[in-house]
Amino acid sequence: MKALRKLLDNIKPHVEKGGKFHYLYSGFDAVETLFFVPNTVAKKGAHIRDAIDLKRTMFIVVIALIPALLFGMWNIGHQHFLSIGETETFMGTFLFGLLKMLPLIIVSYGVGLGLEILFAQNRGHEVNEGFFVSGMLIPLIVPIDTPLWMVGIAVAFAVIIGKEVFGGTGMNIWNPALLARAFLFFAYPSDMSGDKVWVEGMSHLDKVADGFSGATPLAVMAAEAGDKVSTFANGIGNWSVIDLVIGSYPGSIGETSVIAIGIGALILLFTGIASWKVMFSVFAGGLGMGLLFNVVAPESNIFMQMPAYYHLLIGGFAFGAVFMATDPVSAAQTSKGKYIYGFLIGVIAVLIRVVNPAYPEGMMLSILLLNTFAPLIDFYVIQGNIKKRLKRVKVTA
């Protein structure tokens, strides 16, 4: 530790302003602050400060993502071996997924952090911790077979167009990770949808195991003809409700397991990092819209008849509600605004799923849409406060 400090102290003069390697300062600073909390003391304002900082905050979010990540790794292997009709030990399944997952994570962090450091250097800022989380989210919301170069381009798009053009972490309008996903979805639709992309290696397989389709529950629902799903009592397609909760079905890597996401949600809510207002109202909105569809569903529309709570279990709904909608930067900032924002995300996600046949998954688009409208929601909430203040003047005058 002392040796490391000494090493950093020796390098520091060379990268500081006027030093020969000043163009490396942001990178140096990122490394230095990773190892050491800087010796900055309060100059203005309060003389003591809370121990919290953005690094720890973001790090806790990454920890909250780990259950979903671990489950995702297992599920990659699980789905793969199902598709080829083989059985494998638990460890073997997990290790298979781990090896497939690591390159995605490395590409995501490598490209993203590299760009962040470049921009920070260019602007003379410190490197922001925001990408800690985005860099983990992006691999978790893509299909496992996404080519690495696509992930790289999507990350670059998200960091540059999604975040840095607005000024960096804290200034962005849309959630960068979702923007990366949306970019992939619209730029390379054939690699992002269909029945084969969700299972590792399936697109290259000559022959899949009997009875295995690779479709996600959402795709099954969207494609269902009336006769196939006669009853929902046992779940969707081949999956029971328990399967849907556990998450052992094809889908984006981290989105499937409600249990794993739930553990993450508990961590976020307990530490207070994520807003329970947003999380709660997203689920409420989705459930409400699902129930509404149940009530008005014509007999021929199976999707509308699907029990409302299924919506919360399948696709990216839970993952989006817990990790994406709650992003404090792109969400509504005001207390009342958060309820409205969350509720509308839930409503529109289910609406897109059921009514629009072109997009089987509505969560991504719904969150991005409400990201766009969050400032408007806040504007009206704050306008209420302003009006109240003006009214007070008139009453007393």
Next chain:
Amino acid sequence: MSKTIKLNKGLNINLQGKPVEQLVDSGISTTYAIKPTDFPGLIPKIVVKPGFEVKAGSVLFFDKYNPEIKFTSPVSGKIKEIERGERRKVLRVIIETTSEIQYEDFGKKEINSLKADDVKKTLLDSGTWTFIRKRPYAIIANPEEKPKSIFISGFDNAPLAPNYDFIIKENAKEFQAGIDAISKLTDGKVHLNISDKTGSVYSNITGVEKNTFIGKHPSSTVGVQINHIAPLNKGEVIWYINPQDIVIIGRLFTEGKYDARKIVALTGSEVNEAKYYNTRIGASINSITENNVKEGNNRYISGNVLTGTKVDKNDYLSFYDSQITIIPEGDYYEFFGWISPRLNKFSMSRLYFSWLMPNKKYTLDTNINGGERAFVVSEQYEKVVPMDIYPVELLKACLAEDIDKMEQLGIYEVAEEEFALCDFVCTSKIETQDIIRKGINLMIKELS
């Protein structure tokens, strides 16, 4: 009608070094100083020169734009120095004191027979007008304006703040006299706000409306109290005064002299024996802290850790402060600090374990525990600002220098002290008090 107001928002920070209720005389302060920098926005016109003899109550300088407002010497003696900083800005007017204090005579008064103008004149002449500050802006009150009411916060729940029960107990009679004089200045009410923990010290005080505030800091700041009792609208003015300054005003009227004695609490983890000291306005820090501070690299703060001013030990007590706090400086690197458990650090969040130990007393240093970032986490300030205000939006309006928005979002109702806890809790280490003061200064400049 007195009110009881319960506030759920706010934060109490438990620190080491709470003063015990023991009152001693401070060491002899041979020099005293009045610092024009204690008064935001003031441009002083100095009327004394080094070598001039002054009495307690003699004018040292006045407000360039409001010559009626005079700043007077707290002691008698000789002007030692007029210390100037960059661009000849006056930093301190230092008085070297004589052993026996001589007072200017302002005449004993029968308060009940006085009119508002008489009270005003006595206060202005003696320099005690400067005790009266106003909201909006938290600057010295303008004698031309008519306040809607006057607020006195009879308690302080900032970290390690002095206990006014203990301080005022000795001076209850002067306090009442001060209240009687002050109440002539407004047609409205004089609000004396106490907390549920306040003892019986104010129970015999008459001529005021007593309101009880139950809740954590910043419930003791007048901005919060005004917001809940008589919200301030555009064009309205409320005046406010510290309890100890009321006592000095009381003495002025009953004894006819500007007797600037006050009690100051010496607090903080780096103090050997935290207790109360008898001293005077403008006393040197050294006269209070001498032989009572632990070795080490310490920060001396005139005031509390949230709103106080950083001072040197050779500096002087700031004008409105009743507290000196000494805490360790935090200029060290902490290996993997952001990820370690840090059991001895305090946080409002549950990212640390301090929420498990609500009664633990902490020794906090001045390290800001991170780097400055843009606003990221939302609804963090709202938890510590118990007012009907959107703090982040107001701060952004201040940063954007958008006067209309600042006005709409309630700049008139706030000052630094209401935002002090925002400084503390901010994940992004944004200096909100500074932003608010700049915003207020801009308002003053644009609207005058």
